[in-house]
Amino acid sequence: MCSSLSSALSPSTVVTRLRAAGCVFAEDEAELLISAAQSPDALAAMVERRVVGLPLEHVIGWAEFCGLRIAVDAGVFVPRRRTEFLVAEAAALARPGAVVVDLCCGSGALGAALATALEGAELHAADIDPAAVRCARRNVGAVDGQVYEGDLYEPLPDALRGRVDVLLANTPYVPTEEIGLLPAEARIHEARVALDGGLDGLDVQRRVAAAAAQWLAPGGHLLVETSERQAPVTVETFAGNGLIPRVVTSDELYATVVVGTRPAGDPHAPE
Incomplete structure (x- = not known):
């Protein structure tokens, strides 16, 4: 100094x-x-x-995530350390050159971290929040990925249907009535669209799961972060949409991830 x-x-x-x-x-x-x-x-x-009361990451302009320095602009969701567990699980499932999609990408931290861990990954990311998209383009662009603005799958190139090996979706999962219980840093300074998951917290997650099989390659995986309390409902949702679900947890990071796999022999043709 x-x-x-x-x-x-x-x-x-x-x-x-x-x-x-x-x-x-x-x-x-x-x-x-x-x-x-x-x-x-x-x-x-x-x-x-x-x-x-501004989040430290918004003050200094970046957050450390999976060993990377991720740019985080004012108002953009700050990637949490517990979500590193989701990236680690995805990296364990993926192969070099995998096609990766990061939905509800926020700053693009998850996609950027996974693409960094995977040699030759093809990365696409999307978010409905224009501020998040602007921020994500800096982080995802650094690993040669593409970022699209729009609602979930809507802005993705149609050519990705049936080709996605790993679909990351860190959807908002806080029930609407519990938003007021969040720390002020999140409640006041992060976009509500990145936090509010609807009545039971799983509205966006249901929408992701409903269309996942159309975008995943046979044997491809959808990974979402959720809470221990919500995980059983997530499992039912995945199974009801043709995915084989399983739950993985990290006691150290207090993280719960549900993985849904499209069966390798699934005859379903993407619509």
């Missing part, structure tokens, strides 16, 4: 202000803010934004 920055706002002062604002990892956050600031005035402004 340069001396001019130090004299303007010391690390200990930054930590004190962050801790007083309720930041649990004040020391770590202070280090990130100081390293990201280009001037003493910039640091002061960043600390103020964080103190009044």
Whole structure:
């Protein structure tokens, strides 16, 4: 840290202000803010934004996800660490050169991380939120992927039907009546469309599952993140739409993922 920055706002002062604002990892956050600031005035402004409640990732402009630095613009859903489990499960199922689609992509973190882990992956991503699409184009473009704006499958190229090996869909799954219980960072500063899953939290997930078999290649996989409480309903939804479901969990990350596989011998022709 340069001396001019130090004299303007010391690390200990930054930590004190962050801790007083309720930041649990004040020391770590202070280090990130100081390293990201280009001037003493910039640091002061960043600390103020964080103190009044903006997510750290929106303040510094990026989030760490699967070892990558993912650009995260204001208002865009911040990728959660627990979702790294979904990417790891997808990577274990996929092969080099796989066709990957990331629906409800937000910043594009999942698709970018999976494409980074898979040699020669063909990546496509989509989101209905224009701000998310703009952000995702930076992250997905960095791994030679394409991003489309629109509702779920609607903007995807028709040529992808029946060709998708891995379909990632980190759909919103918070029940509408529980949105008010979320931390203020999410409730106030992230797009509601990225959080609100409808009455039981599974409205968008049902829509994804209903059309998945049309887009998946035989033997292809749909992966969604959900809660332990919601997983049984997700399993029923997948099975009802011709997918073979299974549930995988991570106690360490408190993550629940449901994987639905289109049977390899499925005679269904994409419509």
